[in-house]
Amino acid sequence: MRYSAYRIDRARLIEAINMLGPGFDVRVAPHLETGESGPGENMVKTFMFPQPEVLFTFKKAPPTADDVDLLREPSLPHTTTLLFGIRPCDARSIHLNGLAYEEDTYFWHRIEGAIIVGYLCKTVLSTCFCQRVGSGPDDTRYMDVVMMDVEGDHDALLLHGITEKGMIFLSQELGPLLIKCGGAKEEIEQSLGSRQYPKDTNTLDTLLSSDLMALYNAPFWDQLKDGCLNCGICTFRCPTCYCFDIQDETLGAKGRRIRYWDSCMFPLFTQHASGHNPRGGKIFRVRNRFMHKLKYFPDRFGAISCVGCGRCVRDCPVNIDIREVLDNLLEVARS
Amino acid sequence: MLEVTGQHRECQEQLRKRARDLLASGEIAAFIGYGNGSLPWVPRPIVVRSPEEADRLVWNSFLTLNLANYLPGVLKELEPPRRRGEQVDPSTLPRVGIVATGCWSRNIVIQVQENQVDRSRVHIIGISSRGMISRHSFKQALGGKEALKIVENDHEIEVTLSHGETMVLSRWEYVRPNCKTCIHPGPVVSDETIGPPPGRRLVDERFREIEEVEAKDSQGRWEWFEEAFKDCIRCYACRNACPLCYCPTCFVDDSRPQWVGKSIETPDALTFHILRAYHCAGRCTDCGACESVCPVGIPMRLLTKKLIKEAQMLFDWEPGMSLEEAPLLGSFSPDDPDIAILKGGEKGT
Ligand code: SF4
Ligand code: SF4
Numbered sequence: 294m295r296y297s298a299y300r301i302d303r304a305r306l307i308e309a310i311n312m313l314g315p316g317f318d319v320r321v322a323p324h325l326e327t328g329e330s331g332p333g334e335n336m337v338k339t340f341m342f343p344q345p346e347v348l349f350t351f352k353k354a355p356p357t358a359d360d361v362d363l364l365r366e367p368s369l370p371h372t373t374t375l376l377f378g379i380r381p382c383d384a385r386s387i388h389l390n391g392l393a394y395e396e397d398t399y400f401w402h403r404i405e406g407a408i409i410v411g412y413l414c415k416t417v418l419s420t421c422f423c424q425r426v427g428s429g430p431d432d433t434r435y436m437d438v439v440m441m442d443v444e445g446d447h448d449a450l451l452l453h454g455i456t457e458k459g460m461i462f463l464s465q466e467l468g469p470l471l472i473k474c475g476g477a478k479e480e481i482e483q484s485l486g487s488r489q490y491p492k493d494t495n496t497l498d499t500l501l502s503s504d505l506m507a508l509y510n511a512p513f514w515d516q517l518k519d520g521c522l523n524c525g526i527c528t529f530r531c532p533t534c535y536c537f538d539i540q541d542e543t544l545g546a547k548g549r550r551i552r553y554w555d556s557c558m559f560p561l562f563t564q565h566a567s568g569h570n571p572r573g574g575k576i577f578r579v580r581n582r583f584m585h586k587l588k589y590f591p592d593r594f595g596a597i598s599c600v601g602c603g604r605c606v607r608d609c610p611v612n613i614d615i616r617e618v619l620d621n622l623l624e625v626a627r628s
Numbered sequence: 629m630l631e632v633t634g635q636h637r638e639c640q641e642q643l644r645k646r647a648r649d650l651l652a653s654g655e656i657a658a659f660i661g662y663g664n665g666s667l668p669w670v671p672r673p674i675v676v677r678s679p680e681e682a683d684r685l686v687w688n689s690f691l692t693l694n695l696a697n698y699l700p701g702v703l704k705e706l707e708p709p710r711r712r713g714e715q716v717d718p719s720t721l722p723r724v725g726i727v728a729t730g731c732w733s734r735n736i737v738i739q740v741q742e743n744q745v746d747r748s749r750v751h752i753i754g755i756s757s758r759g760m761i762s763r764h765s766f767k768q769a770l771g772g773k774e775a776l777k778i779v780e781n782d783h784e785i786e787v788t789l790s791h792g793e794t795m796v797l798s799r800w801e802y803v804r805p806n807c808k809t810c811i812h813p814g815p816v817v818s819d820e821t822i823g824p825p826p827g828r829r830l831v832d833e834r835f836r837e838i839e840e841v842e843a844k845d846s847q848g849r850w851e852w853f854e855e856a857f858k859d860c861i862r863c864y865a866c867r868n869a870c871p872l873c874y875c876p877t878c879f880v881d882d883s884r885p886q887w888v889g890k891s892i893e894t895p896d897a898l899t900f901h902i903l904r905a906y907h908c909a910g911r912c913t914d915c916g917a918c919e920s921v922c923p924v925g926i927p928m929r930l931l932t933k934k935l936i937k938e939a940q941m942l943f944d945w946e947p948g949m950s951l952e953e954a955p956l957l958g959s960f961s962p963d964d965p966d967i968a969i970l971k972g973g974e975k976g977t
């Protein structure tokens with residue numbers, strides 16, 4: 294049997310991570326060292342959606358050009374990206390975005406070449422609400438390896454392989470660099486067993502069974518939009534906001550096609566070439582962001598397109614709070 | 629939750645009363661102010677549309693957005709639909725109330741000068757600002773902990789953190805640099821004022837922040853610029869929070885011609901910032917809204933502040949000080965100093 298349960302020293306783990314070979318692109322969340330609560334900086338988003346992402350390069354062909362150089366796909370990296378310290382909410386965002394990016398080669402190339410080393414939450418922030426949207430601080434489902442704190446001992450961490458990929462990585466790459474301590478398996482089982490957060494499935498069911506137009510026409514949108522700046526903060530901070538725009542950039546005879554983040558909060562997002570904008574007013578754009586996450590996406594994919602990380606709540610400069618929007622929608626749905 | 633005592637508490641009570649009266653008498657149809665939000669340090673800009681709702685209004689030291697930003701939109705929303713080119717007598721249109729500090733009122737003056745706002749449709753309640761607190765330095769002071777409750781007194785901010793810990797901060801220490809060096813904290817135009825006049829000693833140190841950057845050589849300034857602006861994520865919150873930015877199509881959104889690249893790579897981000905700053909030349913009031921809303925702490929306000937300094941030195945100009953003046957860039961005087969065009973780069977007199 295593969296050895297896939299470890300109790301290790303935090304500082305030693307960070308040393309071991311730094312000793313991994315050049316085949317790995319290692320990214321470590323700062324809270325792995327500090328133990329700070331909350332999802333932290335958005336490593337997963339910038340990994341899933343590089344900003345900007347070069348889709349291909351091209352050049353103008355001279356009359357006798359050799360066709361191979363006309364259009365060139367980027368060389369996709371063959372390194373394994375290691376994402377260390379990913380919270381359950383962020384790990385789950387990869388799964389949710391995958392539903393919408395089902396056929397996107399670039400996205401899947403990155404995801405398949407990655408190992409998600411998750412880190413369960415010991416405490417939650419006041420703005421965390423993963424439990425309301427179908428997950429929880431103990432959710433290990435979307436991780437290859439899971440790490441967790443040891444009660445009363447900041448220096449210790451438990452590590453446990455979950456997927457085949459995670460177990461192989463642990464036993465063949467990271468494991469040999471670690472000093473194992475006995476008893477980890479029981480301790481992990483006990484630790485996981487003690488983290489039983491109740492999950493809320495009622496929210497999703499209520500949203501799914503509600504009438505789309507009743508939610509769309511609810512009166513609260515009108516007040517909600519008042520303060521909104523229609524900026525990109527909430528969407529750019531959000532791990533489950535995945536909309537993009539595409540642009541060709543040229544310099545002389547050469548060029549590249551890039552994909553970069555866009556936001557449904559921007560008027561340009563829906564601007565037609567004719568000049569007409571179907572989401573011309575602020576209210577349409579604000580409503581779209583929340584309806585997409587809480588109704589359109591669930592209707593289509595069976596899950597809420599929000600992992601409850603609370604980043605948009607914390608960073609919105611005018612305090613538009615998706616938890617209140619959710620409450621308002623549920624109230625309409627139940628009436 | 630955010631509670632206030634002292635001077636701000638009095639302002640808050642009078643503000644609620646006046647907004648309620650104005651809405652009840654029908655003098656105004658809506659009032660633009662701040663209400664409490666779900667996080668104690670982020671009050672929420674709100675539009676109050678009925679006298680009963682006036683008690684939602686709050687006044688404290690955390691009001692870092694410039695409410696003038698919402699004024700043209702709310703005025704427009706209240707106009708009945710009309711055909712293109714159809715003239716309407718403004719005196720028949722609903723009026724809007726707004727609370728304004730010094731810089732907010734100066735931005736309203738600019739909106740009037742630039743024909744974005746009809747002065748006769750606005751009722752301004754002026755309050756002298758005691759300086760607003762920087763969210764960035766407030767967050768830093770908490771050292772990664774969460775503020776669950778704030779009680780603001782005249783000179784102290786009491787913060788309740790998670791696990792029942794408390795912390796007392798001296799208010800002035802966390803006031804934004806633009807507020808600390810502001811020489812016009814009181815409203816320059818208003819229909820009525822509430823609260824005491826500015827109580828603090830006003831020292832003109834407006835350009836100290838700029839002088840530090842100016843003291844560098846050109847290489848040093850370039851390095852400062854690249855380093856300070858490289859983390860911009862192009863969310864445009866700074867642009868959207870600014871009352872000066874009302875173009876239906878912003879230059880960053882133009883595609884023919886495309887003035888600036890769309891990525892967050894450094895040359896594109898820097899170009900965006902230089903152009904944005906220049907669009908605010910002779911207009912920026914240093915209200916600090918742009919800097920306050922930025923999620924990554926870019927000091928873009930220093931670019932516009934440099935232009936404030938230029939306009940001050942060359943034209944003795946301060947934006948938004950009087951409704952009677954024509955805007956700096958919209959007027960010409962034969963006495964204007966000529967630093968580039970006729971005298972070929974020499975500094976004019
Ligand atoms: S939202 Fe949940 S999973 Fe994410 S950081 Fe907070 S507690 Fe952890
Ligand atoms: S909800 Fe907040 S963060 Fe999102 S666009 Fe509006 S103002 Fe910006």
Ligand code: SF4
Pocket residue numbers: 527530531532533534586598599600601602603604605606615
């Ligand atoms: S909508 Fe907000 S809380 Fe939900 S995943 Fe996005 S940033 Fe996190």
Ligand code: SF4
Pocket residue numbers: 694869870871872908911912913914915916917918919929932
């Ligand atoms: S540029 Fe910034 S400081 Fe100047 S008026 Fe606009 S928001 Fe205020």
Ligand code: SF4
Pocket residue numbers: 859860861862863864865866867921922923924925926928
């Ligand atoms: S400077 Fe800040 S607010 Fe402005 S676009 Fe960049 S990240 Fe957004």
